[in-house]
Structure formats: structure tokens, C-alpha cells
Amino acid sequence: MKLKLEDFDKGTQECIRCRNCTIGAQVPGVPAVEVCPFHKYHNNNRVYSAQSFWQTTKSLLLGDISLSPLFTDLLFQCTTCGSCVEHCVFHLMQNPYVDSVKLVEYLRSEMVKKGFGVPIHLKFGEHIEKEHNPYMELHQNRWDWLPFKKEKLPKTAEYVFFVGCTSSYRQKQIAKATVNILEKLGLDYTVMCRPGMDEWCCGSPLQRTGQEDKAKTVAEHNLEAIKKTGAKKVITSCSGCYKMISKDYKELYDLDYDFEIVQSVQFLLDLVKKGELEFANPVNMKVTYHDPCHLGRHMGVFEAPRELLKSIPGIELVEMERNREYAWCCGAGGGVRAAYPDITMFASTNRIKEAEDTGADALVSACPFCWRGLHDAIEEKGSKLEIFDVVELVEKAMKNRS
Amino acid sequence: MENKPSQTPTKYEIPKVAQKELTDLLGEKNVCFTRELLSVYRDMAWGPWVRQTVNPHGAVQPETVEEIQGILKIANKYKIAILLAGTSGPGFTWKGGLVIDTYSRMQKIHKIDPEAGYVVVEPGVSNGQILKAIRPFGCWISFGSYPSDISSLISLLLSQAQTNVISKEEDFCMGVEAVLPTGEVIRTGTAATGIDYWSKNRGVLDLKFLYEGNMGGTMGVVTKAALRIHPLGEAQDIVIVGFNNFGDAMKWTHKVAREVMANTSMIWSYRWVQWQNYVHDNAKGFIKYLNDMLSHNPDEVPSGYYAQYAFASISGYKEQVEGNVAACKRLAIDLGGEIINKKFQEQWPGTWHKWEEMYNHHINPGMAARRSHVYGIESSEGSFIVTTTIRDGKKFHDAVMKRFYEKYGIRHVRYYTRQMDHGRVSFQRYVYMHDKFDNEILDREIDIARDLATWVTSDEFRKEHKNIAPMIAHTVELPDDNDPSGSKKSKLYYDPSWLIETIRKAVDPNNIMDPALREMAEH
Numbered sequence: 001m002k003l004k005l006e007d008f009d010k011g012t013q014e015c016i017r018c019r020n021c022t023i024g025a026q027v028p029g030v031p032a033v034e035v036c037p038f039h040k041y042h043n044n045n046r047v048y049s050a051q052s053f054w055q056t057t058k059s060l061l062l063g064d065i066s067l068s069p070l071f072t073d074l075l076f077q078c079t080t081c082g083s084c085v086e087h088c089v090f091h092l093m094q095n096p097y098v099d100s101v102k103l104v105e106y107l108r109s110e111m112v113k114k115g116f117g118v119p120i121h122l123k124f125g126e127h128i129e130k131e132h133n134p135y136m137e138l139h140q141n142r143w144d145w146l147p148f149k150k151e152k153l154p155k156t157a158e159y160v161f162f163v164g165c166t167s168s169y170r171q172k173q174i175a176k177a178t179v180n181i182l183e184k185l186g187l188d189y190t191v192m193c194r195p196g197m198d199e200w201c202c203g204s205p206l207q208r209t210g211q212e213d214k215a216k217t218v219a220e221h222n223l224e225a226i227k228k229t230g231a232k233k234v235i236t237s238c239s240g241c242y243k244m245i246s247k248d249y250k251e252l253y254d255l256d257y258d259f260e261i262v263q264s265v266q267f268l269l270d271l272v273k274k275g276e277l278e279f280a281n282p283v284n285m286k287v288t289y290h291d292p293c294h295l296g297r298h299m300g301v302f303e304a305p306r307e308l309l310k311s312i313p314g315i316e317l318v319e320m321e322r323n324r325e326y327a328w329c330c331g332a333g334g335g336v337r338a339a340y341p342d343i344t345m346f347a348s349t350n351r352i353k354e355a356e357d358t359g360a361d362a363l364v365s366a367c368p369f370c371w372r373g374l375h376d377a378i379e380e381k382g383s384k385l386e387i388f389d390v391v392e393l394v395e396k397a398m399k400n401r402s
Numbered sequence: 403m404e405n406k407p408s409q410t411p412t413k414y415e416i417p418k419v420a421q422k423e424l425t426d427l428l429g430e431k432n433v434c435f436t437r438e439l440l441s442v443y444r445d446m447a448w449g450p451w452v453r454q455t456v457n458p459h460g461a462v463q464p465e466t467v468e469e470i471q472g473i474l475k476i477a478n479k480y481k482i483a484i485l486l487a488g489t490s491g492p493g494f495t496w497k498g499g500l501v502i503d504t505y506s507r508m509q510k511i512h513k514i515d516p517e518a519g520y521v522v523v524e525p526g527v528s529n530g531q532i533l534k535a536i537r538p539f540g541c542w543i544s545f546g547s548y549p550s551d552i553s554s555l556i557s558l559l560l561s562q563a564q565t566n567v568i569s570k571e572e573d574f575c576m577g578v579e580a581v582l583p584t585g586e587v588i589r590t591g592t593a594a595t596g597i598d599y600w601s602k603n604r605g606v607l608d609l610k611f612l613y614e615g616n617m618g619g620t621m622g623v624v625t626k627a628a629l630r631i632h633p634l635g636e637a638q639d640i641v642i643v644g645f646n647n648f649g650d651a652m653k654w655t656h657k658v659a660r661e662v663m664a665n666t667s668m669i670w671s672y673r674w675v676q677w678q679n680y681v682h683d684n685a686k687g688f689i690k691y692l693n694d695m696l697s698h699n700p701d702e703v704p705s706g707y708y709a710q711y712a713f714a715s716i717s718g719y720k721e722q723v724e725g726n727v728a729a730c731k732r733l734a735i736d737l738g739g740e741i742i743n744k745k746f747q748e749q750w751p752g753t754w755h756k757w758e759e760m761y762n763h764h765i766n767p768g769m770a771a772r773r774s775h776v777y778g779i780e781s782s783e784g785s786f787i788v789t790t791t792i793r794d795g796k797k798f799h800d801a802v803m804k805r806f807y808e809k810y811g812i813r814h815v816r817y818y819t820r821q822m823d824h825g826r827v828s829f830q831r832y833v834y835m836h837d838k839f840d841n842e843i844l845d846r847e848i849d850i851a852r853d854l855a856t857w858v859t860s861d862e863f864r865k866e867h868k869n870i871a872p873m874i875a876h877t878v879e880l881p882d883d884n885d886p887s888g889s890k891k892s893k894l895y896y897d898p899s900w901l902i903e904t905i906r907k908a909v910d911p912n913n914i915m916d917p918a919l920r921e922m923a924e925h
Binding site: 017019023042043044045046047049051052055056058059064065068070071074 | 431432434436438439440441442443444445456457461463487503505506507509526528530531
């Protein structure tokens with residue numbers, strides 16, 4: 001559905017300036033927590049807050065101001081993590097009008113249309129058009145991580161593993177672990193690695209940075225490619241891909257499909273519950289779980305990764321103070337890591353400190369992009385924490401099948 | 403500084419030289435003079451007036467008392483209009499000026515004294531921050547959920563507005579430290595003998611109400627406040643009574659409050675209970691509520707349910723709670739009510755859950771007690787609130803319900819009342835909904851809000867209802883080209899601006915505090 005500025009008018013009227021979106025003090029049973037990474041980064045400056053998005057929108061609606069490069073930092077430094085939405089009084093009241101993530105993505109797209117996009121975002125946007133990934137890598141190298149020749153994979157299969165750009169080009173160990181698991185289980189799966197039915201960037205980096213037209217193009221391509229595999233179920237490695245395909249393709253671009261889409265933790269937990277995935281090797285480790293925003297807050301998947309971790313023998317799961325829908329963002333999303341790395345580092349070091357406070361040996365997540373942001377902070381901070389994706393631990397614990 | 407009003411008009415624009423001085427004082431990160439970016443400060447309140455505001459010319463975020471003194475010194479020097487975001491103040495910018503934001507960086511809890519029962523906090527401290535800090539001491543604090551920090555609430559708390567939320571409260575804000583417009587620091591209330599020292603009996607003038615704020619303006623910038631905290635009771639209980647008429651329910655809640663049998667006593671209409679129950683679940687629940695509400699006669703209450711749900715929350719020692727519960731129940735039965743604790747939990751699990759959180763566990767109630775009100779009357783989109791004496795409560799209620807139906811054609815009104823101040827005052831809130839939703843709904847709601855406020859402040863109405871608390875704020879009486887008489891009438895009877903002016907002349911010689919508001923009132 002194509003949004004207009006007027007669609008947010010009701011939200012501007014509903015916002016009661018309560019500041020829950022920044023200091024989040026109102027959720028019953030939830031301790032006082034810091035909510036917004038970019039607000040905190042700016043020394044709690046109220047100008048940099050979800051409330052500011054709404055009030056700015058009101059000024060725009062009234063014609064008092066118009067979008068200009070002055071708004072670049074305000075609109076593009078938000079990680080679109082959605083923590084503000086989760087804490088919003090009106091969200092608690094189930095009011096559908098106050099969705100700050102939707103608003104900021106809309107305002108970003110307007111900025112881009114007016115020629116005020118962030119250069120580095122536009123640059124990776126162009127690269128996605130050309131090479132179908134935001135990492136300035138060649139499309140032909142997308143499947144280099146595969147532990148075997150890609151020709152081995154069938155053209156059609158029951159399951160498609162949608163690898164995503166980050167696992168394909170950067171956190172390849174996550175992609176490898178996932179494929180190893182699928183192989184060990186002997187499942188009928190494939191990866192979209194053939195001309196004409198090849199995987200492109202899911203479009204999430206484009207959608208988050210205001211380049212929705214380009215995002216729709218890649219979405220259409222990916223859906224077409226998935227359909228050609230005949231898959232009944234698509235498994236994503238990246239939480240961003242998961243949200244993009246399962247929610248945004250439908251809601252934002254009115255695209256339709258009839259396959260099921262799951263994130264790898266959901267897929268694997270389902271197998272554990274059916275008794276089709278068993279663990280033979282204990283992983284003796286105290287871990288804490290970081291909820292990726294796109295999997296948790298945006299898609300409501302909080303328990304599956306926890307259940308999966310708890311099902312692994314030897315794992316002791318401890319929670320950080322801010323968890324589930326109130327989890328602190330890693331700071332990498334929304335195009336922030338590319339354009340404002342200082343904010344990402346600020347947010348992720350904050351998260352690492354919180355993870356360290358639990359006494360855990362390792363920080364575990366279910367998103368390769370979170371992995372990147374958090375890993376950088378571990379290195380920067382000189383933390384002793386190890387970092388894993390859930391699938392890496394699953395692979396370690398899996399019973400070998402002959 | 404010369405102690406007489408300046409003849410020089412106050413400026414809204416901030417000269418470059420003043421911007422530089424402010425930047426030097428606070429650092430670049432803590433000032434903003436890019437007006438386009440300051441929409442967030444154009445209105446810090448909520449209501450039909452919001453469309454008439456403008457962005458301020460600048461905003462600064464001090465961290466210390468000394469920085470605030472420095473800001474006020476600069477504002478006096480260049481005669482710049484000051485607006486406050488954080489403690490009292492107007493809530494919105496009328497013509498611009500410089501916003502002093504004491505929310506952002508003044509977030510320290512200075513002292514927790516569970517024995518004496520108070521905390522000393524800065525204006526930007528959040529409700530949750532206090533709760534978290536005092537829980538280990540076995541204490542709780544009473545506040546509403548809007549806003550989520552205690553900043554602007556300090557101004558409301560000063561005037562015991564929190565009695566609206568948890569009726570037990572009195573003297574909630576016991577003392578404040580504030581910077582006068584001239585830059586001097588004043589400590590008043592219990593803080594007169596030191597902000598870190600709690601004294602029940604003060605031997606000096608208690609000037610803390612000067613900083614109460616609201617749209618009438620304020621006389622300084624609050625920098626610290628001493629707020630009352632309470633020990634968590636050993637035991638808690640709730641009594642829920644079903645009544646079929648408002649009058650009997652009112653008598654019961656009043657008696658329960660007056661005899662101090664409960665911390666809180668309230669009446670919730672059937673529709674309110676239903677609404678809370680639905681929205682507890684999810685968005686689908688809310689839609690279900692709307693559908694249900696719009697497809698049924700709002701006057702109808704299904705068999706087995708009650709038109710009025712009266713409620714009392716009791717805490718204290720176990721024996722004390724048992725005794726008070728027994729007394730509450732006996733009184734309810736005498737008045738024809740039915741004790742329905744168990745039935746209520748079964749029929750309304752969502753609402754029950756919310757009440758449990760609020761009253762049994764003293765968890766910050768979230769939106770369940772979202773707003774608190776110092777004003778006698780407040781009317782904004784979709785909501786109408788009046789504080790009245792108890793003997794007028796029933797009469798007033800009947801008049802309001804009749805008007806909603808006869809004047810506006812609205813039958814879908816859900817309401818609750820809360821007995822405050824040991825039953826001396828009744829707080830009555832009505833939330834009205836239209837039978838259809840369209841783009842013009844906001845305009846209609848604003849019209850109704852204005853009309854309701856005009857109605858309750860009219861001579862005719864006040865002859866009938868003599869005990870409505872006087873309206874202090876010009877909440878809906880802003881200048882209106884179409885109806886300028888509303889403002890004049892309101893001002894004639896209830897505007898205390900003469901009092902504000904007299905005090906202001908003494909403490910704000912250069913007239914830098916909220917001058918725009920005064921202009922607005924004079925408009």
C-alpha cells in the first residue's frame with residue numbers, strides 16, 4: 001500500500017509527547033530502560049527521537065516546514081529498531097496509527113525522492129541494482145561459501161534456503177552451518193544459485209533507506225525465482241530477509257505468494273519438536289540471547305530461538321535485562337551501520353556491556369547482521385565474550401547421521 | 403537587577419550573539435537553533451490547541467543548576483522569551499522563543515530516604531527509574547503514566563493532582579528547588595531547610611506552588627523535587643461491587659474514601675470495563691470492542707452484568723486489610739450492591755489483570771491511569787473531565803450524559819469516576835466516541851470540546867452546579883475568530899491572570915517567562 005503524508009495525520013494527533021519512546025518507563029512490569037539508541041547517542045536530545053518524527057510530521061502537514069537536507073541526521077540516524085513503537089502508550093493501547101518505523105521509512109523515501117538521500121545509501125542502492133548486493137561484491141561470487149559445487153544442488157526442492165547478502169559475503173560461517181545442518185538431515189533443499197532463478201538482495205537495505213522503488217524490483221525478482229524452485233517453504237538466515245519477505249513484500253508492495261517463510265530458528269525448532277533433529281554433543285556454555293529487531297519486535301518471534309537454545313544439551317540460557325520486545329538494538333540496522341558507524345558502535349558496545357553483566361560466556365543471536373555489529377563491538381571493547389549465531393550452536397550439537 | 407517590569411518588548415528571536423553565548427555555556431551538542439528541527443518542542447501538551455503552535459527559535463538542554471542560571475542570565479540580557487520543557491511551563495510555544503529543556507540531561511536521583519518516605523529527583527527522571535530505584539527498599543510511588551518522566555508532573559504533583567490517580571496521595575510533591583527568572587535559586591516547601599533534608603514542619607513560607615505551572619505560566623525552572631514514597635503494604639485486597647445505578651455506586655465509593663477504608667475507590671461504567679477487557683488482548687480485541695460498541699444500544703447492559711462497577715483497593719497490615727474489606731462489603735450490601743470479585747475475574751479477565759497490576763502490585767499502571775489533571779475542567783478530543791465536589795457528582799453526571807445525547811447525538815460514552823482527597827472531591831472522566839469515523843472527526847471533537855468547556859463555565863450551568871472547581875487553564879478558550887466571546891467569558895469569571903501578573907512583576911522583572919502566553923490571553 002502506497003502511503004501518503006496525510007496517512008500519518010492521525011498519528012500526529014495521537015502522540016501525547018509522553019517520552020515513552022525514549023525512556024520507556026510505562027510498560028507494566030518492565031524496568032526503567034533506555035529505549036532508543038540514536039536518542040541516547042545524542043545525549044538524550046529530544047530532537048533525535050520518535051516523538052520528534054511525529055511532531056516534524058505535524059509541521060510538514062501544516063506546511064510550516066518542508067523536507068530539506070537539514071533533516072538528514074534526524075531521519076537517517078534512526079536504526080528503525082522499533083523499540084519506540086513497542087514502548088508507545090498508544091501502541092500499548094493497540095492504536096494502529098502510531099507506528100514510528102513506518103513513519104520514518106516513509107519520510108526517508110520522501111527525502112530520497114527530493115534528492116536528499118544519504119550518498120552511501122544511494123551508492124549501495126546502485127550496487128544492488130547492478131550486482132544485487134550492498135557489499136560492493138560481484139554477484140557471481142555470491143555462492144563462493146558453498147562447501148561443495150553449486151551444481152550439486154537441485155533446481156527444484158521442497159525447501160529453499162534464502163541465504164541473504166550478509167551470510168553470503170561476510171558471515172559465511174552462518175550460511176555454511178545452515179547448509180551443513182540441512183545436509184546432515186538429508187532434507188530436500190536448494191539454494192537459488194542458477195541464472196534466472198538466482199537469489200538477489202532481499203531489498204531490506206533499500207526499503208530501510210528510502211529506496212522503495214528499487215526494493216520492489218528486487219522483491220519481484222526474488223519471488224519469481226523462489227516460485228521457479230517450486231519450494232513449499234523458504235528458510236532465511238537473516239532476520240532482515242525474513243521480515244522483508246514475509247511482511248514487507250506483502251504489505252508494502254502488494255506482492256503475493258503461496259509458500260511459507262520461516263527463519264532458521266523456527267525451522268530447526270520445528271524439527272526438534274518433531275523429533276527429526278537430535279543433539280548428541282553437549283555444548284557446555286552459558287549464553288545470553290540477543291533478540292534481532294527484525295525477528296523479535298517486528299515479527300514477534302521471541303521464544304523460538306530461546307526454546308531451540310534450551311533444547312541443546314549443556315546450554316545454560318540467561319537473559320539480559322532488556323530482552324524480547326524491550327531488547328536494545330545492536331545499532332546496525334536501518335542503514336545506520338553504513339552511514340553512521342559511530343552510532344552502531346555506541347549501541348553495540350552498550351549491548352555488549354549488558355551481555356557481559358549476565359556472566360554469560362557467549363552472546364548468541366539469530367541474524368548475521370546483528371552478528372556483525374556485535375562482533376565489531378566485542379573487538380573494539382576487548383570483551384572476552386564469544387559470539388555465535390544460533391545455527392552455529394545447533395551444528396555443534398547435532399548428532400551425526402550416517 | 404531592577405525590580406520592575408521592563409518596558410522593552412520581549413524578543414522571540416535569539417540574536418546570534420546570544421546563540422554563541424549559549425553554545426559556549428552548554429556545548430554544541432546541547433543547543434539547537436535550527437528552527438526547522440525543533441518541531442518536537444512546538445507543543446508538549448495534548449489537546450485541540452495544538453494546531454495553533456509554532457516551532458521555537460531555539461532549544462537548550464542544561465544539566466546543572468548553574469547552567470540554568472547562566473541561560474537565564476543570557477535570556478535576561480537579551481530579553482529573550484523563555485519556555486520550559488520539563489517543569490511546569492506552558493506546554494506549547496505560541497510565537498517561538500527559547501526552550502529550556504530540563505528533561506533531557508537532568509536525570510539524577512539525588513536521594514532515597516525510605517524511612518522518611520521521600521526521594522529527591524531531577525525533572526528528567528522517569529517514573530520507571532524511580533520505581534526501579536525504590537523497589538529494593540520496599541517502597542512504591544504514585545504517579546500517572548503521562549508523561550513517562552516526572553518532569554511536568556512535578557507541576558501537577560505540586561497541586562496534589564495525583565490524588566486523581568491513587569486517591570491516597572496528599573502533599574505528593576513536598577518541596578522543590580527552582581531557579582527564578584532572575585537566576586537566583588530558591589528552595590521551598592520541605593526543601594526550604596535543604597533539599598536533602600526532609601522536614602515535616604516548615605517554619606518558612608511555602609512558595610512551591612509558584613512553580614505549579616500550567617498554561618497560566620510559571621515563575622521559575624524547577625531543578626529538583628522531593629516526592630513522597632510509601633512502603634508497600636504487607637497485604638493488598640480489592641473489593642468489587644456491582645451496582646445498577648450510578649447514585650448508589652457514588653454513595654458507596656464516597657463513603658469508602660471519606661472513611662479512609664481504601665486507598666482508591668472508583669466507579670467504572672460497563673462500557674469502560676468492557677473496553678479495558680478487550681484492549682487487554684490485542685488489536686483484534688480493540689476492533690471487536692468497536693464493532694460490539696457500535697452495533698449495540700449503548701444503554702443496554704447484558705443480563706448477568708452491571709451498569710456500574712464500583713471498586714476499592716485496600717492495602718496495609720493483614721488485619722487492617724481484612725477489617726476494611728469486611729466494612730467495604732457490608733456498606734456495599736447495605737446500599738444494594740452485590741460483591742462480585744470472583745464473578746468479575748471470570749467475566750472480565752483482561753480488565754481484572756490490569757487492575758491487579760495497578761492496585762495489588764503497584765506496578766506503574768501504564769495507560770490505565772494515563773492522565774492526571776490539576777484543572778477543574780479539561781476538555782480535549784474525545785475526552786471530557788471535570789473535578790467536582792461529591793454532592794454534585796451524581797447531578798453533574800446526569801447532566802453530562804444528557805448533553806452528550808441531546809446536544810451532540812453521542813450515545814457511546816464510557817466513563818469512570820474516582821474519589822479524591824478522602825472523598826471531598828470527585829474526578830469524573832467521560833470518553834465519547836462517534837458512531838462513525840471519518841476525516842472530519844477531529845474537527846468535530848474539537849468543536850465538542852470547546853462547547854463542553856463553554857457550557858460548564860456558563861452562568862446558567864454554574865447556577866445549577868455550584869461546586870465545579872474553577873477553571874484555571876484556558877484549555878479550550880484560545881482566541882477563536884469565529885467565537886471570541888468564549889474567551890472573554892471564561893476570563894471574566896475564572897482567569898487568575900491578575901494574580902499571576904502581580905507575582906510575576908516581583909520575580910520576573912524582564913518578563914522573560916512565558917510572555918507569549920500572556921499575549922495570547924490578552925489576544
